[in-house]
Amino acid sequence: MLLRPRQKLFVERSVAALRSHGNTIGVAPTGAGKTIMLSGVVGEILKERDTKACVLAHRDELTAQNRAKFARVNPGLSTSVVDAGEKSWQGRATFAMAPTLARESNLDQLPALDLLVIDEAHHAAADGYRRIIDRVQTRNPKALIYGVTATPNRGDRKGLRPVFSNVADQIRIGELIASGHLVPPRTFVIDVGVQSDLGRVRKTAEDFDMAEVAKVMNRTPVTEAVIRHWREKAGDRQTVVFCADVAHATAVANAFREADVPTVLVTGEMTEASRKAALADFAETRARVIVNVAVLTEGWDHPPTSCVVLLRPSSWRSTMVQMVGRGLRTVNPQEHPGVVKTDCVVLDFGTSTLLHGSLEQDVDLDGREATGEAPTRTCPSCDAIIPLSSRDCPLCGHAFTCDDASDAPQPLGDFVMSEIDLLKRSSFKWCDLFGDDAALVATGFSAWAGVFFLNGRWYAVGGRQGQPTTLVGTGERMVCLASADDWLNEHESDETAHKTRRWLSQPPTDKQLALLPMEYAQDFGLTRYQASALIAFQFNKAAIRRLVFGADRDALARAA
Structure with missing residues (x-):
């Protein structure tokens, strides 16, 4: 199996940062092939004789997926698994469930590792992960620590700086749009008379106060305006809607149904069976709209989804990017026959786009070749070494400002250079x-x-x-x-x-x-x-x- 040229560069930069710093994290959004790149990094480290690696994931299905893709990238390397059903360290690369390995009895069996990889590395600051990291470094003080994630400053909002001192590389959504691996968003910022009220909502330690957001958004005239704009701009597109709280989501879902739009609701309060049934209705196109509250932000993908409706603001750019990212995947015609998807309509009725800038600003069309080491700068808040192109520090969330107009991000336009680059590379x-x-x-x-x-x-x-x-x-x-x-x-x-x-x-x-x-x-x-x-x-x-x-x-x- 071959890696794309950009994936190879990501691997090269990650390995170089590991050799230089002993730890690093790579940031790669949906569609970048995160597991393929992770496997490439492990394969490079394991070229040295008698080295061992462990790849951590927090869900069973991720462990199985990571192991299968690793075998395709590195067919000559043996693998083993540590999870609830099996606990073997025989392979050169062991794929472990983090909650299982974090138990003291299982940590006691941990061999000396040369490399610990943390998939979905925004979990690395959690207590269970820190126990694993500490034990790995106790067994081998020279062990390398590598993380990969799409959303470094998510989760429990703890900074990742205690685990990672630097960011090796950051693939931006705009790169994947320009290369044809994601579809471009068409963003509409729509004020239905609530933007000034949303602007006064207070922030908590984690995000905007969603109870206050719901008081602003959960009103019949607002919801009716949302559905009117959705009909006008989305047509018959399958759509995911993000709401402020459960009462708000319930009201929005009911309003769509009353407008004769097949709609399902997904919340954290539902039973697992009810949630699965709702997701199945949407996946099998029995529902055109799926309304949720912070359930589908991460780890959920239905590629035919081509409209995202934001009925809540986000104080974190990464949360906004994750929500919009649910609609940017390209469609595999073998899995979804007859579905043609060329873009994603984003309807922002909150203030996220105004606060953070639209995703279109992540596109770079200057045609420069990305080679060698990533240009870097130092975060003034946490002293981490991060890619020069980062607008937020992936490790502490510090937001940079553009003082130089020449550094301002380019708007989304014609991909003049992208096809030439793809064919050339x-x-x-x-x-x-x-x-x-x-x-x-x-x-x-x-x-x-x-x-x-x-x-x-x-x-x-x-x-x-x-x-x-x-x-x-x-x-x-x-x-x-x-x-x-x-x-x-x-x-x-x-x-x-x-x-x-x-x-x-x-x-x-x-x-x-x-x-x-x-x-x-x-x-x-x-x-x-x-x-x-x-x-x-x-x-x-x-x-x-x-x-x-x-x-x-x-x-x-x-x-x-």
Whole structure:
């Protein structure tokens, strides 16, 4: 399996920071491939003989997911598990449930580790995690401590500075939008007559006082205005709504239902069975709207969700980013046939966007190549070394101000450089098959991928030896290019990518020419790689047409 170029850079910076400081944290939002990068870091450290690592997660499903993806990135490294059902340290990398390992009897069995990795590292300041960290460092004072998270200053609001002295790298949402791995948000800040009242709501130690927010927001005229704007701007999009408290959420959910919009409610007060039933109704599209109170902010994803409604402010930028992030994932057409998603509508009826700046401000379109060590600065509040691009210190939450206009973030606009960058940085060469820019194909040793244009929409298709051809992306060109490139990354390796790149300077083989139409034999500029791309297309043309035309019909049917 290959890492994306940006993922490789994240790994390089993380390993360099670990070597330099003995600890570090990396910040990567939804869609960045956090587990893949985490696995890359562990693999680099475990290249040294007789080294051992432990990867901590706080949920069973995360432990299983991390172990499975680790095996794909590092197929030669053995793994083991410490959880409620099994307690084995036999593997070079052990995947442990933090609540299980934190028990004293299990800590007694802890071997000397060379690397402790904390997934969802915003939990690292909690008591159970600190017990584990302290025991690891007691067993081996030179043990490296590495954390990865999307939201470093969340959770119990304790700072992470006692655990991490620096931030190795921070992938920004704008990078993933520009590269086609997330869809762009279209943000509307809407004042329904409450912004001045919200501006007077007091802050608590953790956030705005949600009881006061609810008094402002939980009024029938406000809710009616919200639904009116939602109908106008969201249409038939699946939507997640964030409310201030349970009474507010209940009232909003009832109002949507009374407006004949299928709606479900999710709160922390519900039983687990009721919550699962509501989530299933939304996932299976029996409900168009899901209303919640601080339940779906983190750890929940339903990629077809393409509208986010904020009916509460947030004093933390990271909380706002997490809420909006629920709607930014791209859609896998294998999992959601016929769903085409090109953007996410964000309706902010609170003051979060005004307070923190819209997500569009996270996009950098200056075209600079990110290489080598991350430029850094020192946080004036906690002295942590953090990436220069950080607007908030990931370790203590200190907010920076832009005194220099040249440092001001760019607004979201045309991604002029992004496609060039993706094609240039890809491990594979993308061939324009017919010179009309409507069909691009890239190949490896055992897999190929292509993007094709039909009726105003792009489609990504992937294939591999012995497996049926697969639709892997639909929608905008950049999203499809990213999906197709990821398909090749998933099924090829650094070695095969390097070998196929060499084909660019080699002429086609006689066997290749025999498989191609006669006119290609007269093309003296044809390379072995281009011939491979053309053969992949010729051999799979029928399957490509079936998938692309079928997806196009499904999309038109859904639109009707």
